[in-house]
Amino acid sequence: MDPIGDMIVVMKNGGDSRKESVIFPHSKLKLAILEVLQKNGYVKSFSKKGKKIAKWIEVELAYDNDGASRIHGVDRVSKTSKRVYTKSKDLRSVKSGFGSLIISTPKGIMTDKMAKVANVGGEALFKIW
Numbered sequence: 001m002d003p004i005g006d007m008i009v010v011m012k013n014g015g016d017s018r019k020e021s022v023i024f025p026h027s028k029l030k031l032a033i034l035e036v037l038q039k040n041g042y043v044k045s046f047s048k049k050g051k052k053i054a055k056w057i058e059v060e061l062a063y064d065n066d067g068a069s070r071i072h073g074v075d076r077v078s079k080t081s082k083r084v085y086t087k088s089k090d091l092r093s094v095k096s097g098f099g100s101l102i103i104s105t106p107k108g109i110m111t112d113k114m115a116k117v118a119n120v121g122g123e124a125l126f127k128i129w
Contacts, residue, residue: 001080003027008074008126011043015061015069026055032109033102033125034059040100040111042070042128077101077124087121099129 007024014022024030026048034046034057044060062070078084086103091112094101101112105122115121 002076004029004033004125005076005079007033008076008128011059011061012069012071012074015063015071018063018067018069019061021058021060023049023056023058026050026057029104029109030057036102036109036111037128042100071128073099073129075127077126084124085122086124088116088119090121091116094127095129099127101127 003025007030010022010024031046031048034043037043038046041062044062046057046059049056049058064070091101091103093099094112102125103110103112103115103122104125105115105118105120107118107120109125110118110120110122
């Protein structure tokens with residue numbers, strides 16, 4: 001029932017089981033989130049597959065030099081039952097700066113560091129480290 005939660009858990013579980021890539025249903029929000037995750041090195045690449053109704057997103061997962069997944073953990077902050085909003089001045093680092101908080105802002109999907117620089121707040125979607 002929670003498409004963003006499903007997406008991040010599929011990516012984490014795929015990384016834990018050493019899969020090269022994972023797939024899930026297409027949406028514009030997921031593509032925007034994946035662009036931010038790719039810029040921060042959590043995923044290697046992603047691409048849209050299929051046509052019209054049957055669209056999928058294939059994500060190639062990123063791994064360290066020693067073979068460990070770049071995604072060590074995820075935590076869904078804002079859920080369908082309870083939305084969590086944050087101001088730019090209330091943003092705190094995730095895992096002492098080793099993780100990121102993904103935020104949906106009026107200027108698009110951003111990490112906590114990008115939102116702090118742009119001085120915008122929004123809905124806190126999830127934490128990733």
